Amino acid sequence: MVGPSRPQFVLFGSSIVQLSFGNGGWGSSLSEIYSRRADVFVRGYYGWNSRRAVQVLDEIFPKDASVQPSLVIVYFGGNDSMGPHSSGLGPHVPLPEYVENMKKIALHLKSLSKTIRIIFLSCPPVDEVRVRSNASAYFSELVRTNELCKKYSDACIxxxxxxxxxxxxxxxxxxxxxxxxxxxxxxxxxLSSEGSKIVAKEILKVLREATEWSPSLHWKSMPIEFPEDSPCDLVAADGKRTLNPSTWNFHWENQWD
Structure with missing residues (x-):
């Protein structure tokens, strides 16, 4: 671990988490937004469901770790909500078990520290037309419907x-x-970059509105690393002073709130 130490944000979930640093992903957006404020760690696992996640909770989030996360963002549900396969194999998890698994994840995370903060992401919708048209010879039929997605989303909420x-x-x-x-x-x-932009915006909204969380984990309220002025900074146009760039964000593609 390199220093100085920063608050740790962990993204835990399936492919929507694993892929969150590519294609203008929401994970990369959070990493950019929280640059010099917090370290964002990705623990995303393509194809996983809540059943698989519960099996490794102690490995990913050990209770005896010397440093515990300040924030964990959890997403499971898309694979759980797939229709069951006749063989009994596959990612489908019945709704009652999904709820129980998510509860186990939540309670485990809460037990890590008194100050840990948790955000769950509910099951998103799918484009059913494209899902059906993207059939592959490598997989059995993927049964993904928005009716199922909605049930799992509502249960998570x-x-x-x-x-x-x-x-x-x-x-x-x-x-x-x-x-x-x-x-x-x-x-x-x-998620596309547009979809990820919505996810990042919604996460920031939660962090901004969580006024009961102390200290605040919204990026504008968190201290920035090495904020002090330095004669090594860029020289201003008047040639008499330097400009501190530690909070500059004009280069961001999206001006986040």
Whole structure:
């Protein structure tokens, strides 16, 4: 670990997390936004469901770690909500078990420290037309419907309300633009840069509005590393002073709130 130490943000989930640093992903956006404020760690696993996640909770989030995360953002549900395969194999997890698994994840994370903060992301919708047209000879039929996605999303949101955990309703958030089916996904399932922009915006909204969290984890409220002025900084046009660039963000593609 390199220093100085910073708060740790961990993104934990399936492919929407694993892929979050590519293609203008929401993970890379958070990393840029929190540059010099927090370190963003990705623990994303393509194809995983909540059942697989529960099996390795102690390995990914050991209770005896010397440093515990300040924030964990959790996403599982898209693979769980797939229709079951006749063989009994595959990622489908029945809804009651999905809820119980997500509860186990939440309670494990809460047990790590008194100051840990948690945000769940609910199951997003899919572009059913593209999902059906992207059939592959390598896989059995992928049964993904928005009816199933909605059930798992609603169940996640309800659980978060019961456990007092912050949640982003991805099922609704991604449908706030009229052409969401084509704009928000690369393949009907995984997020495009436009879809990721919505996810990042919703996460920042939660962090901004969580006024009861102390200290605040919204980027504008967090201290920045090495903020002091230095004679080594760029010289101003008047030639008499330097300009401190530690908080400059004019180069951002998106001006985040």
């Amino acid at each position: 309800k659980l978060c309300e019961e456990l007092d955990i912050k949640v982003v309703d991805l099922y609704s958030a991604l449908q706030t633009i009229s052409n969401w089916q084509t704009a928000c996904f690369t393949d009907g399932i995984h």
